[in-house]
Amino acid sequence: MQYVAPIGVGLLYALVMSLIREPHRRRFNAVMVAGAGAAYLSGGGLGGWEFAFTVVATYVAYRGLDSWTFIGIAWLLHTAWDIVHHIKGNPIIPFLHTSSLGCAICDPVIALWCFAGGKTPRELPAWVRGARVRKGAVPGEPARVGEPEVGAAGA
Numbered sequence: 001m002q003y004v005a006p007i008g009v010g011l012l013y014a015l016v017m018s019l020i021r022e023p024h025r026r027r028f029n030a031v032m033v034a035g036a037g038a039a040y041l042s043g044g045g046l047g048g049w050e051f052a053f054t055v056v057a058t059y060v061a062y063r064g065l066d067s068w069t070f071i072g073i074a075w076l077l078h079t080a081w082d083i084v085h086h087i088k089g090n091p092i093i094p095f096l097h098t099s100s101l102g103c104a105i106c107d108p109v110i111a112l113w114c115f116a117g118g119k120t121p122r123e124l125p126a127w128v129r130g131a132r133v134r135k136g137a138v139p140g141e142p143a144r145v146g147e148p149e150v151g152a153a154g155a
Helices: 005-017 024-037 048-066 068-088 099-115
Strands: none
Touching: 005 024, 005 099, 024 048, 024 068, 048 068, 068 099
């Protein structure tokens, strides 16, 4: 469960963030990842390296104000920092030893969503949504579930 729950948290994060309209969704997520970049500042245990990481994460998050790709990169940077903290034994939540590991599992899920453009579930391609695509459908055309396939009997 400690490996599955963080994936669910990442998916839930993307779903809830999808409720925010663009361009506010991208900007809001840039601010969120900037905050995540500073999460270890109060007691992360890596001394001055915490400040150095925060500077890098803040810069990448700032670039994310105009780019989903940079937001995804920032989440992956945070993933790497989570792994360092997990190995060192300084978790993001001091009383929950595996919290940095959970964060390191959750963050790439969010990063993938960002690399896909931070789209709503409806905006994602049909193959991602699991919808059945009609044969002969025009690329980029939304899938229509329940519609007979082109060339099927009676079509």
